Amino acid sequence: MNQKTNTMRLIWPLSPHADPRREGAPLRPDQDFPVVHRVPTSVSVVLADAQPAIRHGVRSVLERSGGISVVGEAATADEVIEEMCRCRPGVLVLDPQMDGSAGAKVIPEVLRLWPGTGILVFSAVDDDQAITSALQAGARGYLFKRADADQILRGIQAVAAGEAIIDKSIAGRLGALMRATSGQQYYYPFPQLTNRERDVLERIAAGKSNGTIARELVLASKTVSNRVSVIFGKLGVADRSQAIVLARDAGLGHG
Known part of the structure; x- marks a missing residue:
């Protein structure tokens, strides 16, 4: 992994709504090195954010990248479901705060209807409860809106490949966060390790x-x-x- 980046790729215990075929797939406990995933040659994305400027900025980054196409946009929770139904993308880039409490319910609903979807949270909120709620609901990634173009691209590629990715600033407190919100069930803080x-x-x-x-x-x-x-x-x-x-x-x- 590039040591200069601000993200960490993880293998994460996803929610019951997640596709069981992808959970833990990048690494098996008896391996010392990760299995290389084939990233889809073309990744389709729906952008869901209440702010048009954010959607425009991310779309511009993705359209310049090649291999990633934005097939839909949404500004509300209802629009997310409509666009998912219309476009059936491989990845949903979502700000759960975009529509109040309705926005927070989008992740489990999308995974219930389209369990193979890779969901990347793209949010300005660095809040313990928001982070753990998104990950436990089944999001494969959580990046902050301060992420640069390269980090956004790698985040989308990671979730499209069935991996998980989080902002590096979250990693140090990840184990404590998940223990605190899962009835003291223990989650190893660095699940990318064998x-x-x-x-x-x-x-x-x-x-x-x-x-x-x-x-x-x-x-x-x-x-x-x-x-x-x-x-x-x-x-x-x-x-x-x-x-x-x-x-x-x-x-x-x-x-």
């Missing part, structure tokens, strides 16, 4: 060296070194100190 990588990260967060980790996990030092590099890439961090901060902020390494 089980073996989690073992390594938890020891990194505890301040252990590669040599110590190798001894504890009965692995070769080179294997641990390679796994650490993969972890850094998946977390979007440049070095060990950044990984430790991110992991500890998410609740690891304190035991």
Whole structure:
């Protein structure tokens, strides 16, 4: 993953409304490296936002990209359903705040009617409840409206490919957010990691060296070194100190 970006690709436990064929597909627990998805050669998108200027700006970005076509626009919750029915897009880019409480109900309704749809939330709201509600309802991605053109494109490509993507600023508190809103059911804060990588990260967060980790996990030092590099890439961090901060902020390494 590009370490300069502000988004993180994740494998997320989606809502019961989501298509079970895509849940967890990019990574299997017994793998150290992600399975490469084929991004559709042409992605159709419906833009749903109350502000015409936002829709125009995103449309301009997408039309210049090639391979992504905007097939419809909506300014209200009712219009979203109408456009989804008319266009049957692969991706819905949605601001859930666009129509008050009706806008917040769009995600589960769309997934009930068209369960294969990739929903990318594009919102100015950095609110814990809004974020968790959108993800639990089945949105595959959550980006803020400060995202640049490249981040928007990658977000759409990710959800179109069945992956999940969130703004990097959310990632550090993701585990705590989901635990707080799911009856204390535990969700690992970095679900893009394999089980073996989690073992390594938890020891990194505890301040252990590669040599110590190798001894504890009965692995070769080179294997641990390679796994650490993969972890850094998946977390979007440049070095060990950044990984430790991110992991500890998410609740690891304190035991």
